[in-house]
Amino acid sequence: MPPPECFNTRQPLLLAPEWLMLPDGPHADMGVLVENGRFAQVGPLAALREAHPGLATVALPQRLLMPGLVDTHTHLTQSFGKALAFGEPSEIFRRIWVPMEATLDENAAYLSAKLASLESLRGGFTTVVDAGTRSHVGLEAVASAARDTGIRCVLGMICNDGGLEGDEAAARRILDDAATFLARLEHDPLVHPSLAISIPEAASDHMLRAVAALTLESGRRFQTHVNEHLAAVERSLVARGLRPLEVLHACGALNASALLAHATLLTPREIGLLRDSGAAVAYNPVASQWKGNAVLDAGLLAMLGVPFGLGTDGTRADGLRLMDAAEATQRLTQGLANGDSSCGGGWLWLDHATQGGADAAGVGAMTGRIAEGLAADFLIVDLDVPEFAPSWDLGWELVRFANRDQIEAVFVNGALRLWKGWPLDWDARALMREVREVARRDVRRAPIQRVHPVSDRHRAQQLACART
Known part of the structure; x- marks a missing residue:
């Protein structure tokens, strides 16, 4: 070499x-x-x-x-707490990610995003799709971190208006800010703007429809998490009488600009709506393995022609292991029962980690x-x-x-x-030293609630139970 x-x-x-x-x-x-x-x-x-x-x-x-590989769904400002989610059930965003990201100041958000970007590059990702930070000051910090590390980033601006019912002025400000964000980054060589709503229940029907219309008109991506966990599906049914993907369809937000993260719990009707909409999906096999209630049948999406890419969901930023996880998860959940030993023939996962992922992320015309x-x-x-x-x-x-x-x-x-895994034009080890100090401070002061103990404590608990 x-x-x-x-x-x-x-x-x-x-x-x-x-x-x-x-x-x-x-x-x-x-x-x-x-x-x-x-x-x-x-x-x-x-x-x-x-x-x-x-x-x-x-x-x-x-x-x-x-x-280069494409991570179609990640969270760059969650790198400080990535190991805090191990062994945790289902909706860890409520107990870990929201409290932790809300604690980050601008410098901490920058450091977190820069660390995550470095990890992604080390894992072979040249493009990442960030679903939007919950840090109130983090959006520009994430953009700066992407530029400074040199990674291509589809950056989501969160447009939730939940809790603002009846406040038309506030909703208008969100949409004005969204339009400004899209315009400001229109010609950025590395950071490509996107709009996001965390989950459909976090926004009004009007906001969902308006955000999806803005992204469709501008040729950008509208990101949201749908049908990821049983709890989310049930909340949506109780609140709206519809499942999350059905909510998007009913309010006119399920269009060709949508990039839907997870989509693991889909009914036949929802699969039909997805196929007809032109929306894309981020398939997150490691997230399903670690904390999910179900696994998306990516082979079915491929057969139906639904655009999809592979995503990490911030679990581990290793693109080669992600392809292995995608194929293995499909084999275990679908192929074993059907006698399908090929499960995509290898090439399917390679394609959707590269060209298919770029198309799903809305950047297929450039990478x-x-x-x-x-x-x-x-x-x-x-x-x-x-x-x-x-x-x-x-x-x-x-x-x-x-x-x-x-x-x-x-x-x-x-x-x-x-x-060989390290940048030549900036000091990655200095970043890691600073991250260790700042992360200890922020994780300690964030109101995080973990259900599962750390591994050593879990071992001790199991041994104590075995003695009684």
Whole structure:
């Protein structure tokens, strides 16, 4: 592997990997020309060399050049408390995330988002979709953290108006702020604006409809969590007489701009509404494993043509393990009962972690694929490891065998953001030292309520019970 100074993208860069991951799978003897932050040319290596005789080729033997991964659902200002959610049941947002995020000041929100962005880049994500921070001062902090780490971010501005019934002026201010937010970031190269409502019950029908209309008109994403937990479905039925996804449909908010997180508890009618709406889904398999009541049948979404991507929900920012979790969860919940040993054939999860995820996130016109004219968001992956020797099926091997430590370089917009897991242009270890100090302070003062004890205490409790 050439040293990092060979990847100076301030000038045209001709890369010759052993394998190039294109939308239809891996190809050998191909090259890419990166120029001005984009893939200027993609094609047979011999033709690219002939077209650019004065340009040195950066050879990448036993390396794969592949699109950066897309996390279609995360929470960047929750990184301080990520290990506090282990073993916790269902709706931890009420007992952990809302209290913790509300405690963050602007600097803490920035540090949390910067730490989460670093973790995401280390895990191979070049794009993350943030569902919106509950920190009252955190929105600009998240945007700054994304720019400073160099990650592409679809950033949600929360537009909840629950509790403001009858206050038309307040609702109008929310919508005015939303329109301003969309306009202000319209041409930002890394931070792409989105509007969000935490869950449908957190907003009036009018706000849901208006926010979805704003995003549809502007070509942006409307984010919300739907049908994630039994408790949420039951609350919606009691309050509205409709399930959460049905609420969106009834008030006109279920449209092609919607990106629905989780959607794990869907009736046949809701699946039909989803299919006909053009809305996209963020499939969060690790969240389902750790705290969910159900698992989304992603294979069914694929068959119906519903756009979907893979999301972490802030659980762990490792894109390769996320693909493995997606395939394994589908196999355990659907494939075992049906005798389906393929469950997507490997390629399904790779596609929806890259190009399908970019489409679901609303950024498919700029990233998610190695293609001419798109942003040069890509990974260089080391294939010279025991897990890939011998290699017979690179697509499946990436889903089931690949490790984060194989990602040698991460590029976003043509710029080298990480080299062997660490940034070259800022001090990540200084960030970690500051995070440890600030996080201890903020978690200690936040009114967090945990149900499950930490693991050592849980062990002691179990041993004490066994003795009695």
